[in-house]
Amino acid sequence: MVGSPQALLSYVLRLADDNLILGQRLGDLVSRMPELEEDIAIANLALDHVGQARNLYQYGSELEAAAGVESPRTEDDFAMLRTEREFLNAVLVEQPNGDFANTMVRQFFVDAYQLPLYDLLSASADERLAAIAAKAVKESRYHLEHSSGWVVTLGDGTPESHDRTQTAVDSLWQFTADLFAADEIEDELVAAGIGVDPATVRATFDGTVADVMAAANITIPGDPYQRIGGRTGFHTEHLGHILPEMQLLYRSHPGVTW
Amino acid sequence: MVAVTAGPLWEVVSSVPDPELPPVTIADLGILRSIHEVDGDIVVTITPTYSGCPAVEYIESQIVVALVEAGWDRDRIRVERALSPAWSTDWITAAGREKLATSGISPPRTSSAGEGSAVGTPVRLGPIVCPLCGSSNTSEVSRFGSTACKALFRCDDCAEPFDHVKEI
Numbered sequence: 001m002v003g004s005p006q007a008l009l010s011y012v013l014r015l016a017d018d019n020l021i022l023g024q025r026l027g028d029l030v031s032r033m034p035e036l037e038e039d040i041a042i043a044n045l046a047l048d049h050v051g052q053a054r055n056l057y058q059y060g061s062e063l064e065a066a067a068g069v070e071s072p073r074t075e076d077d078f079a080m081l082r083t084e085r086e087f088l089n090a091v092l093v094e095q096p097n098g099d100f101a102n103t104m105v106r107q108f109f110v111d112a113y114q115l116p117l118y119d120l121l122s123a124s125a126d127e128r129l130a131a132i133a134a135k136a137v138k139e140s141r142y143h144l145e146h147s148s149g150w151v152v153t154l155g156d157g158t159p160e161s162h163d164r165t166q167t168a169v170d171s172l173w174q175f176t177a178d179l180f181a182a183d184e185i186e187d188e189l190v191a192a193g194i195g196v197d198p199a200t201v202r203a204t205f206d207g208t209v210a211d212v213m214a215a216a217n218i219t220i221p222g223d224p225y226q227r228i229g230g231r232t233g234f235h236t237e238h239l240g241h242i243l244p245e246m247q248l249l250y251r252s253h254p255g256v257t258w
Numbered sequence: 259m260v261a262v263t264a265g266p267l268w269e270v271v272s273s274v275p276d277p278e279l280p281p282v283t284i285a286d287l288g289i290l291r292s293i294h295e296v297d298g299d300i301v302v303t304i305t306p307t308y309s310g311c312p313a314v315e316y317i318e319s320q321i322v323v324a325l326v327e328a329g330w331d332r333d334r335i336r337v338e339r340a341l342s343p344a345w346s347t348d349w350i351t352a353a354g355r356e357k358l359a360t361s362g363i364s365p366p367r368t369s370s371a372g373e374g375s376a377v378g379t380p381v382r383l384g385p386i387v388c389p390l391c392g393s394s395n396t397s398e399v400s401r402f403g404s405t406a407c408k409a410l411f412r413c414d415d416c417a418e419p420f421d422h423v424k425e426i
Contacts, residue, residue: 037400037410044402051310055341131342135309138344138426146401 005067007185008126009060010088011195013078014185014231016056017089020079021239022110023049024246025097034100041146045107048139053079055132076257080250084233084240091230092175094239098168101161104150105168108212111144113179116204117196125193148212155216162217169213170221175236177226180205262293270328271302274320277313278405279423281361284317288349291340300330302337305345308406308426314339347407347425359389364411364422386422388413 026046033039057075064072073081093110097103118140121133155165180198189195213220227236250256262268271293272285284290284304291303302321306314318337326332347366350358355365364386385394393415400410401424408421 037402040400040404040410041402044406047310047312047406048308049310051306051308055309127342131344132309135306135341135344139308142401142424142426 004188005063007188008194009063009067010185011189012056012060012063012129014088014090016053016060016078017087018093018110018114019049019053019056021087021089021242022093022107023047023053024242025093026103026107029097029103038100042103045143045146048136048143052132052136052139055135059128059132076250080247084235084243086233087230087235087239087243088233089230089235089239090175090178090181091227091236091239092172092179094230094235094242095172095175096238098171099164101154101164102168102172104147104154105165105172107143108147108151109172109176109179109209111140111147112205112208112212113176113201115140115144115208116201120196120200124195129194144208148208151212151218152216155213155218165216166218169218173221174223174225174227178228178230181228181231183231260295262295266328267295267300267325267330268293270324270330271321274317274324277316277320278407279358279361279363281357281363282350282354284321286351286354286357288345288351288354289317299334299336300325302335303340304337305340307345311406313405345426347423350423358423362389362420363408364389364420366423366425386411388416388418389420390418391416 023046026042026049029039030043030046031039033042054075057078060078061072061074092106095102095106098106115137118133118137122130122137124130124133151165154161156162180202182198186195186198190197209220229235272283272290274284274290276282276284276287276289279287287307289304289307291305294301294303304314304317304321318339321337322332322335325335348368350366358365367384367386386396387394388396388411391413393413395414396411397414398409399412399419403410403421407423407426409424410419411422412419
């Protein structure tokens, strides 16, 4: 069984949009980190995420061409000309940077999700997705090491850093289930051996989160409320503020290249 | 389709320097994957070190420039990218490691962190040695350095900071 071209494109865009929007959020922080080394680290993280997004958008463009779309969208078209409802990222990545604890907790949740995701995706029946994932998984290992280290340092640090970390976890936890929200697109691609079963990724994610939160003396909220919808284009208010800034140049100068 | 592994064509392409680590060439780093002659066209295949490596496009342009300067026809040169198999620091040649070390950059240790379980930290393989004084008494200053492929270390004996190419 082979996944339909439309399902595969949506799947690729979901993966790509997570990386682009997080990369854009992290890019905002360059020159604003609490110390020089962290500033360089945040730029490196942003670069990896944007690079992964580019690899995926380029594949999306080729999928449209292969499906016979008359003028297939380019990677820039995907990033710069879609509206809020057309972005398919999980709502977690669009949440504001907040303080340093908030930035690192958000990053940790994403890293704990992406590492098992890319690891499993590198065995995908789709060779191109497998190649993109095999490259990205090496980067994710460094990301998770970095963000989990900070979560433990801050959570197990001073009363102030602990409280800020706990506040960040309390406010961001409600956006984590959206990372694993599955619909018929996932079902179809998992059945075809192309996509990764979100439940399998979730099991690894839960183990990583439990270990790191225990080491950080941080409690995972008991409140079961979860905000989902990003994978089908229903976002929190924040994405609508990211897009105009990110897309201004491209929309003001149609066809511009850099 | 003929694979080119020696001769003037190989010499020109393989000696293109890496823009971020100029002492070493793209062949030393293992970025250059292959050169083929296909119906009179030259097809050079390279692989990026990291997904977001900003040097890739520049490297592609430098390969074309080097070939055109050596007399090849611009219209018959194609530079292609291969993501698979994913680049590993294990592909850096012995000569490349030597050149990195003499330039004050600590080369990656072999047997990369690319192996291992789904969840885990990058493998740390023995001490990282100061490329300036040879001491193993070094510590990490920042896991992320001046380029995507490097971390920043400090020698605790000679007190000099140095770059280390991260194992992936």
